[in-house]
Amino acid sequence: MANEQEMVTINVDGQEIKVPKGVMLVEATKVVNVEIPVFCYHPKLDPVGMCRMCLVEIGNPGKNKDGTPMVDEEGRAVIQWMPKLMTACTTPVSEGLHCRTANERVADAWRGTLEFLLTSHPLDCPVCDKGGECPLQDLTFAFGPDMSRFYKRNKYQFEKPIPLGDLIWLDRERCIYCARCVRFQEQIAGDPVLKFADRNRGQEIVTYSDPPFDSYFSGNTTDICPVGALTTEDFRFKARVWELKNVPSICNHCSVGCNTVLGTRTDDVKRVMPRQNEWVNEMWLCDKGRFGHHFLRAGDRLTTPLIRENNTFRPASWEEALRVVADRLAETMASYGSASIGGIAGDRAANEDLYLFARFIREVVGSNNIDFRLQWPTNSGIEEALPMVGLTSGSNLGELGKNALILTIGANLEEEQPVTYLRLRKAVLQGAQLLVAQSRETKEMKDATQALLLQPGSEPYLAAALLKAVLAGGQTDMSKIGGAPEVTAAIEALSADDLAAQSGQEATRIQALATSILAAEQLIIMVGREALA
Structure with missing residues (x-):
């Protein structure tokens, strides 16, 4: 990505603007509301200049043979225009660049490109699902020819x-x-x-x-x-x-x-x-x-409450169903107390529904037995640690780069959090290190800087071995975590060689990973379900 602090001055259709150095011209012109039409260009993909839709006139300040700037009689820079139109999507801006889009030469190029694209394109906009949000349709109306010179039979x-x-x-x-x-x-x-x-x-x-x-x-x-x-x-x-x-x-x-x-x-x-x-x-x-x-809209989705009677379910009204639930809760509370009742909420419910459910269990029923974890182990300590050392609201995975290190243990990101996998892959492409520790092959291993294939169930031993090596470096502040002295003492009492053997890794490799972790300016650790199973 271009350094946003290094700005250059360019000229777009006679208007001088300052933009970050290195951004593509097709993006820079948007500062003055000049939208250059594109098809193959996409801001999230590498530019390729395939469709030729974004052709514009481009010029740069001329230089004499001795390298000095060329100037006219009035001392202004002489702009040397390229003999042919250039693709704006593959042209990074530089100091003094000039661009012209509002002339007949450029308009004729845009019109010609659209005419060629439409030579074999079917005229089925009325039945096309893209109709109404189609860039080809929009650009044809804006810049295309009013009729085609190609016969339908061709x-x-x-x-x-x-x-x-x-x-x-x-x-x-x-x-x-x-x-x-x-x-x-x-x-x-x-x-x-x-x-x-x-x-x-x-x-x-x-x-x-x-x-x-x-x-x-x-x-x-x-x-x-x-x-x-x-x-x-x-x-x-x-x-x-x-x-x-x-x-x-x-x-x-x-x-x-x-x-x-x-x-x-x-x-x-x-x-x-x-x-x-x-x-x-x-x-x-x-x-x-x-x-x-x-x-x-699934055909087998429940649309009405069901009450079990004689080992079968029968449909019931909401009023009847709620009365049955209320009576059962009252009977249980009277016989065994409020603490005998627990509530399990679905992890896909809306926050507002979860809030009301929690208030109902705690304030109406009078029980603190409430949870939502159906597939995750409890009492792992992760929930308590997250508010203290977890990612904050100001964290953006998309900004991770060369100074970042991401460690995943027992995680299969594409299965558990697919879009997080995309963002980690982007971070790796931007220079971040990705360390993957898994007991089986996962897609992340293809993108990993280092991949450790563990023995199934050995993830805790690897985590303990890494923590022991990191603590030995003397650069770790454990004060944010509750029970830090006890954790430190327990880890120090363990044998590094035994932990390495139980994790199936060489002690030298674990030490090398710990060194990389200590050297990282930004560290993110992701623990997957398989590590907690």
Whole structure:
């Protein structure tokens, strides 16, 4: 990422602006509300300049043979313009750069690019699910030709559509070969399962994985596709986008809390889309969060209370069901006291519902026996430590870089917190170290700086060995953690060689990991379910 403190002055259509050095020109022009049209460019993907939609005139201050700046008679810098149009998405800005977008030469290039893209693109906007939120449609209205010079009979025909996987459909006639989907799967998701096949007008997107399009993040390709080539199985022909009422929400399928938008129509959720939040999920969503909402209308979902009688359930009204629950609670409290009653809340309930449930158990029933952990062990001490040493509200995984070290123990992030996996992968690409300790192969090991394959159940021994080595370094402040003296004394009493042997690792390797941990300016430790089992 460019150094935001190092600013340069550039000129866009006669307006001088200051922007961070190194940002792409296509982003810099937005400062003066100049939107350069793009298809292949995406702010989260590496620029490739494939579609040629963002062609503009670019010039730089000229220099004499001796390296001195070229100036005119009035002492102004002489701008040497490139003989051909340049792609704004692959041009990083530098001091004195000049850009022209508002002239006939650039307009003709944009119009020509759109005309070529439309030569084999079907005119099926009225039945295309992308209609109403389609960049190709919008840019054609804004910059495209008013008619085509290509005959309909010359259009290249594909069978349409075809399933790219269980969740995604591909209309090959609509594809404009921007490669956003291919690049997302390679660069962001770490699942290089899509490729281009064939050449020229017969080129198409294909999947090489078995099962097809094998990725937990396939739905994101439909979001970033600039046309209607990729659509989701569950939203195809279900509604037009302008008919939807979009409601901001939060995904409740895991603890990441991805920001979402629920597209509703006639009191039914038609689709779930990611809502951009750079601190949580950026602009991504896993397939569980995107497609997991269909239980709302599942045929076997309970829609009325059931009361057990004679080993069978019978439907009942809410009034009757609540009366039965109240009577049972009253009987139990009268016979055994309030402490005999406990409440277990679902971890996917809304915060407001959980608050009311907790108040009911504590204040109405009079019991403090309340929990929500159905799959996690209790009394591990992690809950008590998190408020003192855990990530704070000011933590942003997306900003982790060269000075950060991330240690995961017994975690399978893509399964437990899929979008967190994407953010850790991004951190590694930005220079962070990722240390993975697992008893089996996981996807994170492909991105790890170091990977330790442990004996099943040996995670606690590795954690103790690392803690002992870190404490021996003399740089660790344990005062924030309750019972620190007892923990320190217990760890020091253990044998480093025994701990290494029980974890299945060499003592020298554990020491090397501890050295890396001590050297890190930013340290994040993630403990997974398998380490606590």
